[in-house]
Amino acid sequence: MGYHHGNLRSDLLARAAEVIAAEGIEALSLRGLARDLGVSHAAPSRHFDDKAALLRALGTDGSEKLANYVLSAADEAGDNPLKRYAAMGKAYIRFSLVFPAYYKAMTHPEVCAQSDAAFSASAERRRQIISDAARAAQAAGWLADEALEDVLMFSIGTVRGVSAMLADPMHHSQTASIETDLLIENIVRLIIDPDNPQRRLKPAPQKSDNQKRVSA
Amino acid sequence: MGYHHGNLRSDLLARAAEVIAAEGIEALSLRGLARDLGVSHAAPSRHFDDKAALLRALGTDGSEKLANYVLSAADEAGDNPLKRYAAMGKAYIRFSLVFPAYYKAMTHPEVCAQSDAAFSASAERRRQIISDAARAAQAAGWLADEALEDVLMFSIGTVRGVSAMLADPMHHSQTASIETDLLIENIVRLIIDPDNPQRRLKPAPQKSDNQKRVSA
DNA sequence: ATCTCAATGTAGTCAATGACAACATTGAGA
DNA sequence: TCTCAATGTTGTCATTGACTACATTGAGAT
Structure with missing residues (x-):
C-alpha cells in the first residue's frame, strides 16, 4: 500500500x-x-507552499472554469451580441451557485491580492472575453455612448453583487432553484434586454401593453 | 494607574x-x-464572547452607520425620489471606500450567517430605508413595472458588486479619488438616471446630442 | 466607614493550526 | 544496481482562540 x-x-x-x-x-x-x-x-x-497557495490554485481553476462556462453560454445563445451578453451575465451568476467553492476561492481577497502569474493570466483572459462581448453589445446599440470601462464595471459589478446576495441567507431565502432562475432572468434583463436594447423602461404611465416580463 | x-x-x-x-x-x-x-x-x-462577536459588533455599527450615511445623502438630494435614490446609490458605494472596515465587517459571511438580534434589526432597518426609496422611485416612473424584489436585488447588488470591485486592486487601479467619483457617478446613472428616468439609452445610432455623461 | 459584589482585568493552560526541519520511502532512469 | 528527485512522515515551534481560576476596582448598600 x-x-x-x-x-x-x-x-x-x-x-x-x-x-x-x-x-x-x-x-x-x-x-x-x-x-x-x-x-x-x-x-x-x-x-x-502554504495555505494561500492552495487557495490560489483553486481560484485559478475556478477562474478558468468560469471563463469557459460563460463562453459556452454565449455560444449557446447564438450570434446576436445582445443575447450573447445577456446569456453570459446569467451564466456568471449561475456559476457562483453551481460551483460556490470555485467562485469563493476565485473572489477571495487574499487570492486576488497576492495572485500569481497563472491566476492573473486566467483573470485577464476572463476579462478579455467579457470585454469583447460588451464591446460587441455596445456596437449593437446597448449603452452605445458609455465608456467601456463604465459598462464593464456596471455589468460585472452587478452580477458579482447579485451572486454575493444570492449566496447570503441574510439577503435571499434559499428556496427552489426555479424561482432563483426567474430572479436571475429578471435581474439580467435590467442590465441588458436583448428584446429591447434601446429602452429599459416603459415610456410613461400607460397600462399593460408589455407582457415580456417574467414573473413568479 | x-x-x-x-x-x-x-x-x-x-x-x-x-x-x-x-x-x-x-x-x-x-x-x-x-x-x-x-x-x-x-x-x-x-x-x-469570541472573535465572531467582536466582528458582529463592528458589523452592526457599520450597518447603522451605512443606513444613516445613505439616508443623509438622500436628504441632501432633496425631494425628487429619483435623485434621492441615485444619491443613495452613490453614498452606498462611497461608504465602502470611506469606511472599509465597517463595510467589510458588515458584509463578512460569518457576520451575516450567525447574526444576532442587534445586527438583524440594523440590517432590517437599512433594507427598509432602501426599499421605501426604491418604491418611491418606481412611483416616479423608474422601472415602474418591475417587481420591487427584483429592483432591490438589481440596485443593491450593483452597488455591492461595484464596491467589491473598487476595493479589489485586481479589478480597479487604486488611483485618485476624483476619478473614482466620476466612475461612481457614471455607474449609478446606469442604475437610475434622474434626468432621464424613462430611458437609459439613446434611441438609435444618432450622433452627439447628449452632453449629460460625465467623462474623465 | 466599611462591606459586598458585580464588572473588569490578569495569569495559566490547552488544543488546533500553519510553518518549518530532518528523515524515510519510492520509483524512474543512468 | 545506483542515484536521486519526488513525495510522504515525524517532530517541533510559535501563534491563536478559548477556557478556568484568581485579582483588583469601585459603586452602592448597610
Whole structure:
C-alpha cells in the first residue's frame, strides 16, 4: 500500500472544494484536509507552499472554469451580441451557485491580492472575453455612448453583487432553484434586454401593453 | 494607574477597525488587539464572547452607520425620489471606500450567517430605508413595472458588486479619488438616471446630442 | 466607614493550526 | 544496481482562540 498517495495534489483541491462548499473558506485547514485524505499533516506542503497557495490554485481553476462556462453560454445563445451578453451575465451568476467553492476561492481577497502569474493570466483572459462581448453589445446599440470601462464595471459589478446576495441567507431565502432562475432572468434583463436594447423602461404611465416580463 | 482600562470595549472596536482597514479581516486577532492596547490576552473576552462577536459588533455599527450615511445623502438630494435614490446609490458605494472596515465587517459571511438580534434589526432597518426609496422611485416612473424584489436585488447588488470591485486592486487601479467619483457617478446613472428616468439609452445610432455623461 | 459584589482585568493552560526541519520511502532512469 | 528527485512522515515551534481560576476596582448598600 502506497507510501505514495498517487495524486494527492488533485485530491487536496477536490476535498478543499467540498469543504468550502459545505462550511465556507474560513473552515478550511491544511491539517484537516490531510486528515480527510489519510495522509500526514505535512504532506500538503509538498504540493502547496502554504495555505494561500492552495487557495490560489483553486481560484485559478475556478477562474478558468468560469471563463469557459460563460463562453459556452454565449455560444449557446447564438450570434446576436445582445443575447450573447445577456446569456453570459446569467451564466456568471449561475456559476457562483453551481460551483460556490470555485467562485469563493476565485473572489477571495487574499487570492486576488497576492495572485500569481497563472491566476492573473486566467483573470485577464476572463476579462478579455467579457470585454469583447460588451464591446460587441455596445456596437449593437446597448449603452452605445458609455465608456467601456463604465459598462464593464456596471455589468460585472452587478452580477458579482447579485451572486454575493444570492449566496447570503441574510439577503435571499434559499428556496427552489426555479424561482432563483426567474430572479436571475429578471435581474439580467435590467442590465441588458436583448428584446429591447434601446429602452429599459416603459415610456410613461400607460397600462399593460408589455407582457415580456417574467414573473413568479 | 488603571487596573481598569476605562473603555476597553470601544477601544477594541476602534483598533479592530484600524487593523481591518490596513491589513484586512484575515489579519485580525484578539491577542493582537490586546497587545496593541496594552492589556492582557484574555481581556477582550470580558467584552466579546469570541472573535465572531467582536466582528458582529463592528458589523452592526457599520450597518447603522451605512443606513444613516445613505439616508443623509438622500436628504441632501432633496425631494425628487429619483435623485434621492441615485444619491443613495452613490453614498452606498462611497461608504465602502470611506469606511472599509465597517463595510467589510458588515458584509463578512460569518457576520451575516450567525447574526444576532442587534445586527438583524440594523440590517432590517437599512433594507427598509432602501426599499421605501426604491418604491418611491418606481412611483416616479423608474422601472415602474418591475417587481420591487427584483429592483432591490438589481440596485443593491450593483452597488455591492461595484464596491467589491473598487476595493479589489485586481479589478480597479487604486488611483485618485476624483476619478473614482466620476466612475461612481457614471455607474449609478446606469442604475437610475434622474434626468432621464424613462430611458437609459439613446434611441438609435444618432450622433452627439447628449452632453449629460460625465467623462474623465 | 466599611462591606459586598458585580464588572473588569490578569495569569495559566490547552488544543488546533500553519510553518518549518530532518528523515524515510519510492520509483524512474543512468 | 545506483542515484536521486519526488513525495510522504515525524517532530517541533510559535501563534491563536478559548477556557478556568484568581485579582483588583469601585459603586452602592448597610
